Amino acid sequence: MTGTEIFxxxxxxxxxxxxxxxDRICTAFEALEDAQDWGPHxxxxxxxxxxxxxxxxxxxxxxxxxxxxxxxRDGRVFEKVGVNISTVYGNxxxxxxxxxxxxKEIPGLEADPRFWASGISLVAHMRSPKTPAVHMNTRMFWTxxxxxxxxxxxxxxxxxxxxxxxxxxxxxxxxxxRHDPGYYPxxxxxxxxxxxxxxxxxxxxxxxxxxxxxxxxxxxxxxAFTRDVGAAFLKAFLxxxxxxxxxxxxxxxxxxxxxxxxRYAEFNLVYDRxxxxxxxxxxxxEAVLMSLPPVAKWP
Amino acid sequence: MTGTEIFxxxxxxxxxxxxxxxDRICTAFEALEDAQDWGPHxxxxxxxxxxxxxxxxxxxxxxxxxxxxxxxRDGRVFEKVGVNISTVYGNxxxxxxxxxxxxKEIPGLEADPRFWASGISLVAHMRSPKTPAVHMNTRMFWTxxxxxxxxxxxxxxxxxxxxxxxxxxxxxxxxxxRHDPGYYPxxxxxxxxxxxxxxxxxxxxxxxxxxxxxxxxxxxxxxAFTRDVGAAFLKAFLxxxxxxxxxxxxxxxxxxxxxxxxRYAEFNLVYDRxxxxxxxxxxxxEAVLMSLPPVAKWP
Numbered sequence: 001m002t003g004t005e006i007f008x009x010x011x012x013x014x015x016x017x018x019x020x021x022x023d024r025i026c027t028a029f030e031a032l033e034d035a036q037d038w039g040p041h042x043x044x045x046x047x048x049x050x051x052x053x054x055x056x057x058x059x060x061x062x063x064x065x066x067x068x069x070x071x072x073r074d075g076r077v078f079e080k081v082g083v084n085i086s087t088v089y090g091n092x093x094x095x096x097x098x099x100x101x102x103x104k105e106i107p108g109l110e111a112d113p114r115f116w117a118s119g120i121s122l123v124a125h126m127r128s129p130k131t132p133a134v135h136m137n138t139r140m141f142w143t144x145x146x147x148x149x150x151x152x153x154x155x156x157x158x159x160x161x162x163x164x165x166x167x168x169x170x171x172x173x174x175x176x177x178r179h180d181p182g183y184y185p186x187x188x189x190x191x192x193x194x195x196x197x198x199x200x201x202x203x204x205x206x207x208x209x210x211x212x213x214x215x216x217x218x219x220x221x222x223x224a225f226t227r228d229v230g231a232a233f234l235k236a237f238l239x240x241x242x243x244x245x246x247x248x249x250x251x252x253x254x255x256x257x258x259x260x261x262x263r264y265a266e267f268n269l270v271y272d273r274x275x276x277x278x279x280x281x282x283x284x285x286e287a288v289l290m291s292l293p294p295v296a297k298w299p
Numbered sequence: 300m301t302g303t304e305i306f307x308x309x310x311x312x313x314x315x316x317x318x319x320x321x322d323r324i325c326t327a328f329e330a331l332e333d334a335q336d337w338g339p340h341x342x343x344x345x346x347x348x349x350x351x352x353x354x355x356x357x358x359x360x361x362x363x364x365x366x367x368x369x370x371x372r373d374g375r376v377f378e379k380v381g382v383n384i385s386t387v388y389g390n391x392x393x394x395x396x397x398x399x400x401x402x403k404e405i406p407g408l409e410a411d412p413r414f415w416a417s418g419i420s421l422v423a424h425m426r427s428p429k430t431p432a433v434h435m436n437t438r439m440f441w442t443x444x445x446x447x448x449x450x451x452x453x454x455x456x457x458x459x460x461x462x463x464x465x466x467x468x469x470x471x472x473x474x475x476x477r478h479d480p481g482y483y484p485x486x487x488x489x490x491x492x493x494x495x496x497x498x499x500x501x502x503x504x505x506x507x508x509x510x511x512x513x514x515x516x517x518x519x520x521x522x523a524f525t526r527d528v529g530a531a532f533l534k535a536f537l538x539x540x541x542x543x544x545x546x547x548x549x550x551x552x553x554x555x556x557x558x559x560x561x562r563y564a565e566f567n568l569v570y571d572r573x574x575x576x577x578x579x580x581x582x583x584x585e586a587v588l589m590s591l592p593p594v595a596k597w598p
Contacts, residue, residue, distance in 0.1 A: 073598070080597075080598075198578075199578040199584040199587070199588075200584055258594070262591065265564065265568070265597075266568060266588070269564070269565060269568035269569050270568050270569075270578065279497075279498040279569065285498040285499055288498070289498075289565070289597065292561065292597035293597060294596060294597060294598055295557070295594065295595070295596045295597075296594070296595055296596075296597075297593060297594045297595075298379075298564075298588065298591035298592060298593060298594075298595075299372070299379075299593055
């Protein structure tokens with residue numbers, strides 16, 4: 001195979017994996033909805049995902065890619081959870097370049113500005129203030145002169161629970177350690193730095209991992225790592241949700257949840273690189289802003 | 300007087316005016332609260348402003364200025380309205396420079412990075428979806444090599460009412476026309492461009508005026524213009540509020556109001572220059588984000 005054919009195949013496999021992971025997650029979340037028989041929302045029909053195609057609009061490009069957003073709203077467990085997959089391509093504008101990656105320079109992009117990116121992105125806002133909100137994202141990025149993976153997951157409890165934090169981190173660490181014992185410490189530290197609401201000087205949650213520009217030169221190994229991070233997400237998240245699903249909460253807990261969601265919206269709109277990238281590359285804003293909370297307060 | 304003494308006096312006068320304007324507006328808004336005897340919130344105590352000092356934190360600077368935020372919450376007419384005044388000074392970092400002004404270069408700032416800025420900023424989120432949210436801001440900026448005024452006001456109805464739009468614009472136009480017939484057309488066009496939620500390709504409201512880098516070289520004239528814009532605000536806003544204060548609304552109107560507020564929050568966090576300037580110059584985030592809605596939805 002030529003270099004182009006090799007990457008055609010790799011792009012296809014990466015996109016197919018993100019689609020498969022989306023399906024696994026949606027199935028698991030709908031099962032959680034079906035099983036929930038406790039609490040103030042138990043009489044609602046169990047939530048299920050509805051899907052919608054999204055398109056990226058790019059001046060001068062007839063086909064710039066797109067994706068599918070899957071959203072479950074007003075469920076028993078989830079108040080709003082979105083799982084987007086997208087595969088976008090075209091020429092990369094300057095503003096998008098600045099927002100897409102931590103690296104200052106993408107080699108070769110000046111001569112040939114084509115890019116291709118595919119990924120999955122998930123944000124869940126929960127009914128119960130006793131269960132944490134969560135985010136997960138993994139992606140592959142390709143340009144004529146470089147390729148890399150990025151991703152991460154972080155847990156956003158309303159009030160920290162040390163056992164939940166330990167479990168969430170342990171599951172991600174196990175996935176990292178299967179590939180390189182240096183990954184977890186490095187990518188945990190990056191998450192601590194990245195998921196910081198800098199104007200409040202406070203972390204948005206209890207962290208997790210965050211990585212970008214991940215390229216060892218061995219595409220198969222790096223793809224396997226990114227698959228393992230994605231697969232670890234359900235192992236990290238489901239137990240910390242399930243153990244709190246029958247805990248009562250107060251009106252004050254709910255108010256605090258809405259305030260924390262306001263902070264979450266601030267982070268996403270002011271700092272989040274994926275949101276900036278989406279808004280500046282013409283992707284469907286509905287899909288880019290799927291991460292925003294169903295309701296939030298700034299009292 | 301020396302040049303420095305002249306500007307010491309001008310800075311004092313500008314700050315004193317912003318304080319006086321704050322007092323006029325707070326008095327008028329509290330009178331509106333007292334007078335409201337209709338609707339679902341009429342049994343609440345009339346809202347009144349509480350004040351709180353805010354400080355700007357700047358590494359290496361013992362005194363970097365600050366301000367006073369005045370907030371009225373949970374009133375009969377206003378759900379949340381904040382009126383901030385602030386006077387800040389110190390050395391201007393690079394990121395703050397990029398966000399503070401439309402002009403690419405501030406003459407002399409490289410040699411001497413001192414700055415001084417004083418202003419008033421107001422955002423009102425209303426109880427009734429029939430009454431428009433509103434924003435007003437005016438400010439004076441000084442550096443060793445330049446000074447200028449900026450400001451503006453824009454109306455944000457949930458559903459446009461042509462009479463309200465016409466009244467609001469006419470009041471601002473009258474203030475502009477007393478100084479230069481070219482101001483209103485220029486600054487209305489700037490507002491149309493500025494108050495655009497670019498990722499949705501939709502205006503955030505029905506506009507008004509927006510100006511920045513306003514410096515004719517005649518400080519007295521430019522200060523008089525900025526005073527007139529501030530004084531015109533109440534004439535522009537109060538009548539469009541008062542005419543809708545006894546109109547009933549539906550649950551659907553309220554839901555739409557919360558969605559529009561979500562868009563308002565998006566604008567402020569992603570695009571608004573004053574918010575960016577505040578967040579990047581270390582001003583108290585509570586004061587900078589006073590503009591955010593008390594409750595908003597992204598359904």
